[in-house]
Amino acid sequence: MELRDIEIFLALAEELHFGRTAARLHVSPARVSQAIKQQERRIGGALFDRTSRSVRLTPLGQLLCDDMRPVYTGLLASLERARLAARGVSAVLRIGMINTNGYDLRPFWEAFRSRHPQCELRIRHHASQEPFGPLRRDEIDVLVAWLPIEEADLTTGPVLFTEPKVLGVGVHHPLAERGSASLEHLADFGVQAPVAPVPEYWEDAFQPFFTPAGRAVPRREMAANWEENIAIVADGGMVTLTGAHATRYNSRPDIAYLPIDQDPCLRWGLVWRTETENDLIRGLAQTVRSLGAARL
8 A cells, every 4th residue: 555545545535525635635526536536455454434424434434543643653763763864863853833033033043053063943823712732642742832830741841032011903993192101901991702712811911801900701702713813803803912022023004003111021841741851852941041041
């Protein structure tokens, strides 16, 4: 069985839809159907029950899927290790960032690479709606997130940077003409509610539940991502608290970012699963400590 045919089978076992499988793998539905039929002829039994309305694994298909998935995952890992070894790379450190100002952090990444030339650093963006899921699923090794983080299974490392908070409002919002804002305004207009549950202490550090005067800050519409959130803000549906780096990385003509009076700065730091800490993670933390936190 060709590697691509195995990939098609496993993808269809997850999607249970020929069209979605084809789109995911960038092939035609006919190619997916052909690969499955060839596998079924080779094995001698049906792997999927197919009707006009549904696709589902047969018991034989489920058995093959359960046996094949770890083998396929291991094979891909072996190929990846060989690819890295051919480039003189013996390790990979995967970093996920909730923040969007990756360019500001280049001095940290470049310093780490110079100290650990055998390690490939992979930096990706991760949404804040499920902040610690990628760490716990072993999709990343280190997360850049705002602090504090008080999870029993996670270790908080050094601070990477600090920055003021700003209040994002639509350019026609009543606050836009003022030029600045206070946390008391949050009680008047409300902020975005999280799409998925996040720790209350962590949400409160970014968007407080109460103003300094004790007024409740209402949670308004839920947005699936930053783009949807900022579109609601631009339309006047609510305001949004964010880090000051948004003024450079997320500027829009229909959004005004207002400095906030007397609000403590956001602190962004490294966090990782305690049980997966290794020499590379410690090396990254030491690199950050030696350079010192940036002030944006």
